[in-house]
Amino acid sequence: MILFLDFDGVLHPDAVYLVNGRPQLRAEGSLFMWAPILEANLDPYPQVQIVLSTSWVRVLKSFTRTRAYLPAALQARVIGATWHSAMARHHEGAHRVEASWFSELSRYAQIARYIARAGLRAEHWLAIDDDSEEWPAELRDHLVETDGALGLASASAQLELAQRLEGMAAKTLSGK
Template sequence: MMPFRHTTVPLVTLDHSADLAALDFGRVLFLDFDGVLHPESCAERDLFCYLPNFGAALQQVDGLQRLPIVISSLWRHHCTLQQIRAYFPQDLARQIVGVTPYMTDAQAAAVQDWAPFGGEQSRSCHRQREVAMWMGAHAPQGHWLAIDDRAAYFHKNTPHLFLVPKLVYQGDSGITVYQMPALVARLQAFLTP
């Protein structure tokens, strides 16, 4: 649940005013919010309730805070980059460098031959296509990992996705303390050359 009215804001795919030199664009993390940093359906007071877990997991593997974070959440359509950063502690906010672009069907078709897609076209994999578009524009030689709760937004069996599982007892998802060991292990593997 997003605490704002539905409007569209200009997307800042890469914030050139940020301190980009301190970050290593050889690896880029793409982050969803709903179902990851808080349950998909939650009260406004519970928004970002799992953010401390995400921050702790990231701190364990990226203590120097060199991993760029790009927001792939739908929140990017309704909040400015500055508004998004305001939800995060200052150290994590500094690592947020931009958002993925919104892609039309024509734009999605234009990136069909980008390596992770293998030429396959699927409308349901739109988030992976948006990631590909961002990577092609800003870190073409880099590697990426997405943290998301929606497998359908990515190609089947992609190695680039950490899928946040649904919580059996709640029917929702989020980075709870139970997912932290798996997230830390996946981030560690991602950051190890």
């Protein structure tokens, strides 16, 4: 089971800016202040793995550096990201090209590309994000949409996440 995880607007408010190459939160609180909520929700589901669907991987130019910002328990679950550095290379691999094409895709389109590459079955994935732009209505049950200011601090987002994880685990166990 895969959880596509955004950072901004999920694990802390969507008010993060890069300052001297380092992310800084310009809102009350601290970076990743709601990560313990995600850890607690994932605890009953050791089979859930995380794919980073945050722009941090592209902006920081490093999957490893981005993953390192997470608490250890979440880091251990991370298996990949929707963005990888090869996406910024020319098809011949020798020349850099403008990587903005990826950032211009909706978050759903970025996730859909990963799903297609990985061959994931519909019952095996879920996304948590504050960006629902272009998310198809028929796949809304695969998205836990958070409020960018509240993220996982919202009781309704926590309840929805718990319900979606339980449902995904039940479908996976039943083979449906």
